Amino acid sequence: MSLDAVLSRIDDDLPAATDRLLDLLRIPSISTDPAYKAECDRAADWLVRELSDLGVETSKRPTPGHPMVVGHLGDTGPHLLFYGHYDVQPVDPLDLWDNDPFDPQIEDTAKGQVIRGRGSSDDKGQLMTFIEALRAWKTVKGDWPCRITFFLEGEEESGSPSLVPFMKENADELKTDIALICDTGLFESKTPAIVTMLRGLLGEELTITGPSLDLHSGMYGGIAMNPVRVLSKIIASLHDDTGRITVPNFYDGVPELSDDLEAQWQGLAFDHQKFLNDVGLSTPAGEQDRTPLEMIWSRPTCEVNGIWGGYTGDGFKTVLPSKASAKISFRLVGTQDPLAIRENFRAMVTDMLPPDCEVSFNGHGASQASGADFSDPMFESARKALTDEWQVPAAYVGCGGSIPIAGHFQKILGTEPMLIGFGKDDDALHSPNEKYDMESFHKGIRSWARILDALT
Amino acid sequence: MSLDAVLSRIDDDLPAATDRLLDLLRIPSISTDPAYKAECDRAADWLVRELSDLGVETSKRPTPGHPMVVGHLGDTGPHLLFYGHYDVQPVDPLDLWDNDPFDPQIEDTAKGQVIRGRGSSDDKGQLMTFIEALRAWKTVKGDWPCRITFFLEGEEESGSPSLVPFMKENADELKTDIALICDTGLFESKTPAIVTMLRGLLGEELTITGPSLDLHSGMYGGIAMNPVRVLSKIIASLHDDTGRITVPNFYDGVPELSDDLEAQWQGLAFDHQKFLNDVGLSTPAGEQDRTPLEMIWSRPTCEVNGIWGGYTGDGFKTVLPSKASAKISFRLVGTQDPLAIRENFRAMVTDMLPPDCEVSFNGHGASQASGADFSDPMFESARKALTDEWQVPAAYVGCGGSIPIAGHFQKILGTEPMLIGFGKDDDALHSPNEKYDMESFHKGIRSWARILDALT
Structure with missing residues (x-):
C-alpha cells in the first residue's frame, strides 16, 4: 500500500483523532503544582492505554516526580525515538480564559478551526500528531514502518528534574539512530521548520x-x-x-552568528513588526x-x-x-x-x-544551549517530506525557547535530535486561551506519515 | 465618690472587661476587603449595642462605605469627643499566625499577659479602654463625668473614604472642645505619650x-x-x-525641626538600636x-x-x-x-x-501631615494624669504613622486633637500575631479615668 493510502486514512480518521486529543486535553496535568500530581499520573495512564491498544509495548515508569511513559515497537529498519510531553503549564490568570481550560472546544474562527484548551499546542496536540500518524500507518499497512521507541515526559513544564537521571539509568534502552522531538512550531505560522539551534x-x-x-x-x-x-x-x-x-x-x-546562517536568516524575511504587533508591541x-x-x-x-x-x-x-x-x-x-x-x-x-x-x-x-548536527542525510529527507506536505520550502531555524532534552540526547545518548513541530505564533502557549489550529493537527499528522515514509 | 473608687472598680472589673474585648475581637471586620462588608456592619452593631446598654444615646449611621457609630452622653461640663476605629487590617500571610487571628486568646508570655488577635492593639483594644473607663465611672458615681460624643469609624484601615464627607455633613453634631483619639502608643513601650506631630x-x-x-x-x-x-x-x-x-x-x-523640639527629642534618649533590633535590623x-x-x-x-x-x-x-x-x-x-x-x-x-x-x-x-496645638491647658492636665498612672513623666512626641482624622478635626471642626494611646512597639500592628499587652489594656482604662477626672 502506498503513502497516499496512509494520507487518505489520516484524512478520513481526523474526527476520531480529534476526539482522542480532546479526551487527553480534559486531564489537567499541571506538573509544576503539587496539587495536580494525581492528574499527571492519570495523563500517563491514558497514554499507556492508548499506545498499548495500538499494539505498542508500553509501560509507565516511576520517577521521584511524575512518571515517564516508554514504549517500543517494530523490529527492523532504522531506529527512531519519539519524544513529547504530556504535562501542561498552569492556567492562571484563570479569569482571562473565555472557557474552562480543561473543557477543550473545537471553535470556528476567522482563521479556520482551532482546538482550544490548555496543552492543545504545548504539547498534547503535537504529541498526538505522531501517534495518529502511526495509527493510520498500522491500519493501512498492517505493520510498523520501522523500529520506534516512545519516550513521553510529564515534567517538561517544571524543569524536568527526573529526566537526566532517567536517561542515564536507561541509556541502553533509549539509544536510537535519531530522536524526533515534537515541541516546536512552524516558522511565522506558515513555513515548516526543523529547529537546529536551541537556547x-x-x-x-x-x-x-x-x-x-x-x-x-x-x-x-x-x-x-x-x-x-x-x-x-x-x-x-x-x-x-x-x-x-x-x-x-x-x-x-x-x-557570533556564522555568515552562512546570517544569510539564511536574512532570506527568511522575518516580519518582526507583525511578530510584535500581534502581542501589542512595536519596538x-x-x-x-x-x-x-x-x-x-x-x-x-x-x-x-x-x-x-x-x-x-x-x-x-x-x-x-x-x-x-x-x-x-x-x-x-x-x-x-x-x-x-x-x-x-x-x-x-x-x-x-x-x-x-x-x-x-x-x-x-x-x-546549556544546544544545536543539532544536521549533516545526517535523515535531516534532508525529513525537510523534503515537510516541503511536500506544506508546499512551502521547509527551513532550518533557531528557536528562542529552551528544550533541554535536545542537548541531553546528544550528551547522554549520543543521539542527534530532530525538532519538528506544527505550532503557530498565535497559539498562546503558556497563556490564557491556548489553542492549536486544526490545520496544525491535520497536516502535522500527515507530515509525520510522510517523514516516516522518507526515513524508512 | 473619689477617683480611687473608680480605679478600684476598674481593677475588679478587668476580667469582665477583657471578655467584652475578646467578644469584639472575634468579629473579622476587615474594612479593605469587600468580602468582609457584613462583618464590619456586625462590629458596628456590637458597639451600638454596647454603648446603648451603658446608657449612651447611640446610632449606626450609614455611609457609602462602612457605617459610623455616633453616640452622645451627659449634659454639663466640658464637651469631649472620643474617636477610635472598629475596623482591622487584613490578616495575610495567614500561615505566619500561630492561631486563628479572629479567635483571640489570653497568653502568658515572658513579658506578662497579652491579648492576642487581629485588632487587639489596632484599634479595638485601645477603643475599649475608653468605654471601660466610662463604664467604671458610671457604675461608681452613677453619673457621667461631662458631655461626651463618641465617633467610631469603620474605614480607618482602608483610607477612610467616607470620613470627610460625614464630618462635613455632621459638623454641628461633632463639634466639641477637644477630640480624644486613641490609636497611638507609648513611647518605647514605657513612656506615656501625647502625639503632637503626625505624618x-x-x-x-x-x-x-x-x-x-x-x-x-x-x-x-x-x-x-x-x-x-x-x-x-x-x-x-x-x-x-x-x-x-x-x-x-x-x-x-x-x-526643619525646631530647636525646642530637637532638644526635647534628644532628651528622650531614643534607643534606635533596640527599636531596630526588635525587628531583626540594625542600620x-x-x-x-x-x-x-x-x-x-x-x-x-x-x-x-x-x-x-x-x-x-x-x-x-x-x-x-x-x-x-x-x-x-x-x-x-x-x-x-x-x-x-x-x-x-x-x-x-x-x-x-x-x-x-x-x-x-x-x-x-x-x-496632609498635621500637628496639634498643645497650648490648651487640657493638654497639660492630661499629661499630668498620664504621669500619675504610669509613674513616668509623659512626653509630647511625634508619630511616624498617619492618622488623617487628626487634621480633619482641626480643619473641618476647628477642634484640637489629643492623641493618647497605650500600644507597644512589639504589638505587631498590621502583622501576624498582633497582640495588646494586658498592661496596656488595664492601665489604659485607668489612664482614661484619671484623664476624665483631670479634665472635668
Missing part, C-alpha cells in the same frame, strides 16, 4: 529578607530597609542602558545592536517571570514587608555555562545587598 | 502594561519589553544613593544626614507596600508577563501637598516609560 535555560528564584516580620510602614517607614526596594534595584541593574545583561562574565561563550527591546531574529534565536536573555512581596490584595495595606521574591530566568546560547552564570548571578546579587538584608536562592533547572 | 499619607497603586497578553519567555524573551523590569527601574529610582526621595519638588514644605535606612527619630517622626518617606506580576506560585513558569503592579505610599510632613506630590509622581513615572509600555494609576487616600 538553554537557567531558572533562579530569589527571596530578599529585610525586617524579620512585616512592619507598619507608618511606624518603621524611613528607618527600616524595604526588601522590595532592594529587589527592584537588583532587577533594574540586570540590564544596562543598551539592553546588555550585566551579570559578570555573562557573555563568555556567546558566539524590539533587546540589545540595541542586534537584529530581531538574533534577539529571539541566537542571543542570551534575562527575564523576570514573576515578582511578589507585601500586600497584593484589593485595597491598601500600609505594610513594610519582611520579604520580596522574584523568579528570574536566563536563556543561554553557544557554550555559555549555566552553572558558572548561576554562581556569578548569585555573587552579584549578594554583593548588592545593603546592611540588614539577606538573600536566599532556589535554583530551577540549568541547561 | 500625612499618600497612597498610589500603579500597573505597568507591556505586551497585551502573557507571553512565553522563550519565544518573546529578549525582544519584548518586560513590565517587571520597567516597574523595578521606576521603584529603584525613587530614592537616590543618600536615601532622599527623587520625586520632583517632593521636599517642598518639609520643615537606619533613611536619609543619611538625619537622626533615627527624625526618620520616623519628622521626615517624609516613600515605601513600597506591595508588588506583584507574572507567575508567583510554586515551581517555575517561563512567562513574560503582560502586567506588573505595585502599591506605593508616601508619608508626608509639614505642609507637603499630597495632591501636588501625586501629580509629580505620576508625571515622573510616565516619563520613565519605554516604548510600548503604558501605566495606569489608582489613588488610595491623600492626607
